[in-house]
Amino acid sequence: MAMNRIEELFKNKEGNILSIYFTAGFPSLNDTMGIMEAIEEAGADIIEIGIPYSDPVADGPTIQESNTVALNNGMTLKILFSQLAELRGKLKIPVILMGYLNPIVQYGMEEFCKKCEEVGVDGLIVPDLPMKQYLESYKGLFETYNLRNTFLISPQTSPDRIREIDRETDGFIYMVSSASITGAKKDVTPEQIAYFERVGDMGLKNPRLIGFGISDKASFSTAAKHAQGAIIGSAFINVLREAKELKKEINTFIKSIKA
Amino acid sequence: MIKIDENGFYGDFGGAYIPEMLYPNIEELKENYEQIMASESFKTEFDSLLKDYVGRPTPLFHAQRLSEKYGVKIYLKREDLCHTGAHKINNTVGQIILAKRLNKKRIIAETGAGQHGVATATVCALMGMECTVYMGAVDMERQKPNVERMRILGATVVPANSGSKTLKDATNEAMRQWINNPVDTHYIIGSVVGPHPYPEMVARFQSVISAEIKAQLLEKEGRDSPDIVIACVGGGSNAAGAFYHYYNDEKVRLVAVEAAGLGVTSGKSAATTQLGKPGILHGSKTLLMQTEDGQVVEPHSISAGLDYPGIGPVHAHLFASGRGEFLAVEDEDAMIAGIELSRLEGIIPAIESAHALSALNQLKYKASDIIVINLSGRGDKDLETYIKWGNY
Numbered sequence: 127m128a129m130n131r132i133e134e135l136f137k138n139k140e141g142n143i144l145s146i147y148f149t150a151g152f153p154s155l156n157d158t159m160g161i162m163e164a165i166e167e168a169g170a171d172i173i174e175i176g177i178p179y180s181d182p183v184a185d186g187p188t189i190q191e192s193n194t195v196a197l198n199n200g201m202t203l204k205i206l207f208s209q210l211a212e213l214r215g216k217l218k219i220p221v222i223l224m225g226y227l228n229p230i231v232q233y234g235m236e237e238f239c240k241k242c243e244e245v246g247v248d249g250l251i252v253p254d255l256p257m258k259q260y261l262e263s264y265k266g267l268f269e270t271y272n273l274r275n276t277f278l279i280s281p282q283t284s285p286d287r288i289r290e291i292d293r294e295t296d297g298f299i300y301m302v303s304s305a306s307i308t309g310a311k312k313d314v315t316p317e318q319i320a321y322f323e324r325v326g327d328m329g330l331k332n333p334r335l336i337g338f339g340i341s342d343k344a345s346f347s348t349a350a351k352h353a354q355g356a357i358i359g360s361a362f363i364n365v366l367r368e369a370k371e372l373k374k375e376i377n378t379f380i381k382s383i384k385a
Numbered sequence: 386m387i388k389i390d391e392n393g394f395y396g397d398f399g400g401a402y403i404p405e406m407l408y409p410n411i412e413e414l415k416e417n418y419e420q421i422m423a424s425e426s427f428k429t430e431f432d433s434l435l436k437d438y439v440g441r442p443t444p445l446f447h448a449q450r451l452s453e454k455y456g457v458k459i460y461l462k463r464e465d466l467c468h469t470g471a472h473k474i475n476n477t478v479g480q481i482i483l484a485k486r487l488n489k490k491r492i493i494a495e496t497g498a499g500q501h502g503v504a505t506a507t508v509c510a511l512m513g514m515e516c517t518v519y520m521g522a523v524d525m526e527r528q529k530p531n532v533e534r535m536r537i538l539g540a541t542v543v544p545a546n547s548g549s550k551t552l553k554d555a556t557n558e559a560m561r562q563w564i565n566n567p568v569d570t571h572y573i574i575g576s577v578v579g580p581h582p583y584p585e586m587v588a589r590f591q592s593v594i595s596a597e598i599k600a601q602l603l604e605k606e607g608r609d610s611p612d613i614v615i616a617c618v619g620g621g622s623n624a625a626g627a628f629y630h631y632y633n634d635e636k637v638r639l640v641a642v643e644a645a646g647l648g649v650t651s652g653k654s655a656a657t658t659q660l661g662k663p664g665i666l667h668g669s670k671t672l673l674m675q676t677e678d679g680q681v682v683e684p685h686s687i688s689a690g691l692d693y694p695g696i697g698p699v700h701a702h703l704f705a706s707g708r709g710e711f712l713a714v715e716d717e718d719a720m721i722a723g724i725e726l727s728r729l730e731g732i733i734p735a736i737e738s739a740h741a742l743s744a745l746n747q748l749k750y751k752a753s754d755i756i757v758i759n760l761s762g763r764g765d766k767d768l769e770t771y772i773k774w775g776n777y
Contacts, residue, residue: 180548180680181666183560184404190547202678227402228665232679253404254665258392278405282567287408302406305568307561 131220131248132274132297136333143355145172146362149192151201153366159213164373166219168380177225184253186309188360203233207241214246224251239271249274249297276300281321292330301336309360310339314348322352346383387632393581398698401580403668406564415582421486434478439468445601450729455745456752461760462598471762472623473504479590481508484571491515491570495559497552498689499531501575506540516540519558521551549683552693556667576620577697580668584697591626598757599630612754615640617740619691621700623761642744644686645713655684656713657696658704672701687716688736714743724777735762
């Protein structure tokens with residue numbers, strides 16, 4: 127496979143990697159470009175764009191609501207691809223699409239992968255795509271279109287399963303920080319630290335980013351001590367929802383995490 | 386041949402499309418449920434509770450005046466006489482015993498009209514287990530008596546405020562709470578939907594319905610299979626139970642009746658096989674009402690129990706393979722059939738079951754046929770809807 131931006135990032139930067147998630151079409155249909163530019167300018171390392179879905183079962187209230195708003199704004203995969211086609215050339219940062227399987231399957235998996243490559247998407251996270259199905263039906267497609275696939279692990283994932291996931295993941299592994307949906311805001315517990323360390327000691331080939339419940343500088347720093355970095359989603363959506371001046375407030379938020 | 390494969394597929398439908406966070410839960414269930422269900426001690430406990438607590442076997446009643454009206458011999462399988470008023474409890478009794486054997490401490494469930502929620506709250510009270518039921522905020526408003534029944538039984542009822550605030554969203558919320566509590570909690574799904582092994586497991590708990598029909602029909606008619614079995618389908622658990630032992634008996638016509646709502650083409654319908662196409666919801670690939678962008682469409686039916694945008698994967702397969710016949714009955718026709726049964730036989734049916742009864746008007750049959758209609762629930766919970774409709 128050809129090199130892609132996700133691999134380059136992890137090659138050039140060993141830690142403190144910050145990935146920022148937002149839902150496409152939120153708060154307004156045409157905010158995609160402005161948000162992506164602001165994220166890159168503020169110095170985040172990866173942009174993760176959520177494809178809105180009517181039934182996001184792994185997401186908490188904040189991201190659910192952003193999905194509903196985005197769908198009411200009329201966001202679709204077709205519109206998202208056309209937005210990305212216009213702006214991708216202007217950005218250097220790796221871009222990942224995160225979405226549930228049904229809208230992708232209805233779009234057509236091959237057409238979807240092809241389009242992702244065309245508009246400069248580097249990787250995918252599809253939480254309800256089972257690994258077995260991926261291996262049997264889609265792995266070849268992902269490779270053809272130079273897309274890295276990220277699987278999730280949680281504190282309940284067995285060591286054998288983590289090894290299997292590590293074998294079949296390329297790019298990075300998404301470590302769900304606790305048994306939770308997105309946006310659960312808790313302090314990092316000793317049990318979580320033990321889980322981060324247990325996985326850290328496994329000598330996996332893939333780098334790891336920690337997500338779910340990472341919301342501010344303190345939780346980001348803790349996560350970054352135990353993995354290559356972390357993903358912030360719900361807390362960023364809250365910033366977008368409240369923002370009067372999007373670019374400025376995105377900049378302030380991301381700088382506050384990295385400070 | 387209707388058979389589930391090792392990956393949980395019936396033909397093209399089924400599987401386990403779940404976030405990785407639920408993988409250990411689903412694996413635990415998959416690896417243990419068959420063995421537990423096959424054990425003698427499980428069977429003894431399950432059978433004894435079905436008999437002494439649920440009140441099984443439920444009668445197979447020859448509905449003479451209804452038969453005269455339609456010029457064919459009609460039997461009603463009286464699931465409406467089960468404890469709590471519907472077939473739902475067959476499954477909750479099975480799953481609560483299973484949950485105990487898996488050392489689970491808490492139960493969660495989703496509910497639409499509240500029947501499955503009540504059946505779950507009931508068995509949790511029986512077993513002394515903590516119970517939380519997720520219910521769409523809209524459904525909580527329109528099914529108040531069932532909300533209070535659950536609370537009287539000691540369950541906590543939590544409103545699902547996302548999306549359309551109905552059954553689909555209650556199911557999403559229950560899955561989220563399972564992700565949040567993966568170790569000590571068992572999720573009792575109420576229909577033949579969800580990730581493998583739920584659809585097959587629930588069907589097996591409900592299969593007692595067709596097992597009894599076989600024995601009762603043999604006694605009454607000297608043959609163990611009718612010509613036609615009719616059942617309503619939302620997710621499809623009562624139909625799966627009524628069809629189960631006849632899946633591979635090709636002589637028996639299996640008629641599944643969906644809710645057409647205000648009409649299949651009205652935009653206010655729940656006739657999934659007519660309006661849906663293959664898609665993925667709540668962990669399985671099935672027929673699904675959705676937009677061309679793959680967003681799930683809100684269904685409509687006067688009967689809350691049929692108000693679901695998908696259908697169990699086994700039913701999607703029955704439809705796609707041609708083994709099942711699928712009909713759709715509109716709100717108005719179901720209400721008329723409900724009143725008709727009340728007047729002819731002195732049985733007020735649940736509006737879900739009234740859909741199955743109304744299918745008699747659409748179905749082609751011979752005068753010599755024997756028809757079994759699964760009367761899945763009683764109409765007490767629907768009195769307000771009957772009164773509002775008023776045409777009696």
